[in-house]
Amino acid sequence: xxFIDTSAWVAIADRNDQYAEESAxxxxxxxxxxxxxxxxxxxxxxxxxxxxxxxxxxxxxRFGNILASLPVLTIEHVARVDxxxxxxxxxxxxxxxxSFTDCTSFAMMERLKIKTAFSFDAHFAxxxxxxxx
Numbered sequence: 008x009x010f011i012d013t014s015a016w017v018a019i020a021d022r023n024d025q026y027a028e029e030s031a032x033x034x035x036x037x038x039x040x041x042x043x044x045x046x047x048x049x050x051x052x053x054x055x056x057x058x059x060x061x062x063x064x065x066x067x068x069r070f071g072n073i074l075a076s077l078p079v080l081t082i083e084h085v086a087r088v089d090x091x092x093x094x095x096x097x098x099x100x101x102x103x104x105x106s107f108t109d110c111t112s113f114a115m116m117e118r119l120k121i122k123t124a125f126s127f128d129a130h131f132a133x134x135x136x137x138x139x140x
Contacts, residue, residue: 009037009139010116011046011080012126013108016054020070021062026127033125033139044080044125047089047115049108051082089114096134105130 018030037044051074058067074080085093092114097107105113109130116124116136123137132138 008043008045008119008121008123010112010119010121010124010126010136011044011050012112012124012128012131013050013053013057014127015125016046016050016074017057017061018127020054020058020066023061029140030127037125037139038079041079044077045119045121046074046080046082047112048082048084049111053108083115083119085111085115086118089118092117100134103130103133105134109134 014026015030015034018024018026019034021027024030051071055067055071058070074082089111093107093110093112096110096113097105100110109128112124113131113134113136116122121136123139124131125139127140129138
């Protein structure tokens, strides 16, 4: 399983993103390899908020509809246990500048035993996960 973070989704959706080309190639490879992809509802809220500002509402809606129909993608809801663990991570690593969304993602990845994130955010590696790229 591969956890997909906001930075990867934004780069996939926004052709003007600095990581757009690399993200598209990596994403295609994950699909070809039939990887099981996981993201969270918090990640999608963050993604859709950013995309609404950069590419506009209609392209964001189209992108969201595509994601909702992908059979290889599981959208996990942040559970209470992820929230609580995420809060503890935020408190413990206050020197790392992790966002609370990052922390809930880390907690979810721990719970689901996901070892790798597709992300352009260095925080996943700082917390100890593998990272693509």
